[in-house]
Amino acid sequence: MPTTPFLLLALWCFARSSKRFHDWLYNHARFGRYLQDWRYHSVIPPKAKFLSVTMMGASFVLVATRDGVAPWVLVVVAVVLLSVAAYILTRPSHRPKPVYARPSPGEGESSPPASAA
Secondary structure (H helix, E strand, O other): OOOHHHHHHHHHHHHHHOHHHHHHHHOOOOOHHHHHHHHHHOOOOHHHHHHHHHHHHHHHHHHHOOOOOOHHHHHHHHHHHHHHHHHHHHOOOOOOOOOOOOOOOOOOOOOOOOOOO
16 A cells, blocks of 8 residues: 555644644654645645555556456556556656746846936
């Protein structure tokens, strides 16, 4: 099982029960960045996407090769896994680059004093 859903669940539970544990997990040296990226930008790193989709594919192959699995079960499993894979793959892979405000032309420049005619 991937760790991410459990981290998100733990963070959600701690947010409602213990500010101390929530803050500890949210600022954790290893997991904090991923949790913050998810909270603010819905980011799933490329490695996590690859592993998730690969493991879902392997899980489907494992179910499909079992004897006695009803065809409707395979269809339900395939639809669920494809839906989750589509959701994962449509999330951004990286944080958005910060946008710095640039002064518009003429802003911040001192204009020469108007001459009297």
